[in-house]
Amino acid sequence: MSTSPATGPLTVGIGGFGAIGQKVAAALDSGSIEGLKLVAVSARDADKARANMAGFQTEVPVVSLGELADRADVVVECAPASVFAEVAVPAVERGRIFLPISVGALLRHDELVDRARRTGARIVVPTGALIGLDAVRAAAEGEISEVRLVTRKPPGGLAGAPYLVENNISVEGLNTAKKVFDGSARDGAAGFPANVNVAAALSLAGIGADATKLEIWADPQVTRNTHTITVEADSARFTMTIENVPTEENPKTGKITALSIIATLRRLGAPMTAGT
Ligand SMILES: NC(=O)C1=CN([C@@H]2O[C@H](COP(=O)(O)OP(=O)(O)OC[C@H]3O[C@@H](n4cnc5c(N)ncnc54)[C@H](OP(=O)(O)O)[C@@H]3O)[C@@H](O)[C@H]2O)C=CC1
Numbered sequence: 001m002s003t004s005p006a007t008g009p010l011t012v013g014i015g016g017f018g019a020i021g022q023k024v025a026a027a028l029d030s031g032s033i034e035g036l037k038l039v040a041v042s043a044r045d046a047d048k049a050r051a052n053m054a055g056f057q058t059e060v061p062v063v064s065l066g067e068l069a070d071r072a073d074v075v076v077e078c079a080p081a082s083v084f085a086e087v088a089v090p091a092v093e094r095g096r097i098f099l100p101i102s103v104g105a106l107l108r109h110d111e112l113v114d115r116a117r118r119t120g121a122r123i124v125v126p127t128g129a130l131i132g133l134d135a136v137r138a139a140a141e142g143e144i145s146e147v148r149l150v151t152r153k154p155p156g157g158l159a160g161a162p163y164l165v166e167n168n169i170s171v172e173g174l175n176t177a178k179k180v181f182d183g184s185a186r187d188g189a190a191g192f193p194a195n196v197n198v199a200a201a202l203s204l205a206g207i208g209a210d211a212t213k214l215e216i217w218a219d220p221q222v223t224r225n226t227h228t229i230t231v232e233a234d235s236a237r238f239t240m241t242i243e244n245v246p247t248e249e250n251p252k253t254g255k256i257t258a259l260s261i262i263a264t265l266r267r268l269g270a271p272m273t274a275g276t
């Protein structure tokens, strides 16, 4: 049952119990996030999810993605992009705090932002596997002339992306880096729905999905997903790079992603926060 922040902890439901969801759930279960309490999770295979909760202090019910919004004040989405709407729409319609991590899918459902305005929901996009969105948001309060993201991934992490399949681009047997996409964050997020959520998050923090430039490289020299952002603004110029250690459970997903969600949740319940 959900409770208001004035009378008790904010209740949290987690949609998706894989590489990201399990780490976020474990942090909540450990009681280390002040003012927040795990109340439900969702997974495709409920028995597997219950087995993965065996070491938890408190087992919570495994429910459908749509039910999370009935049970929790805060709904965290960390499922495949293909089921994004199943968790996002009820969360926004019920006026919950909604944390999406399949951010590319949010670009394809931008009507949710308008709905949130009407229902009182808040959509809070974590930085995820990227870096520097605090500085991008601050710069966006002034004038930004350019935002560019260059993403380099091990070729295997990109294989099967719809853009590669549709354009007959092979990433097999590469000896040198190959640029496989050069365009807008919006087109990149559509063509690589499981690979460049970071580009979507960057565009939402800055100058939008059409103006944000994106290059994607299949690079046999990298073992980590590597993202470099460059921003040119009237307040500052900056370039930052992050090299993400892959999770064991899903090598496409960097370890820092779950930590970013945990840090975002911590802000919701904290008496003091630091950073923009
Ligand atoms: N914003 C960012 O920076 C980043 C975003 N991501 C994105 O985060 C998302 C999650 O990534 P990750 O945790 O690695 O993925 P995983 O594949 O490890 O986990 C996905 C989870 O979703 C569950 N799931 C699938 N279908 C359903 C359904 N119909 N109902 C309920 N649960 C379902 C799966 O259930 P089961 O376990 O039973 O199969 C699984 O637990 C992806 O979209 C990924 O692209 C990833 C990295 C960075």
Ligand SMILES: O=C([O-])CC(=O)C(=O)O
Pocket: 129, 194, 195, 196, 197, 198, 199, 225, 226, 244, 252, 253, 254, 255, 257
């Ligand atoms: O770097 C990562 O861990 C994952 C990633 O690029 C994304 O999904 O945007």
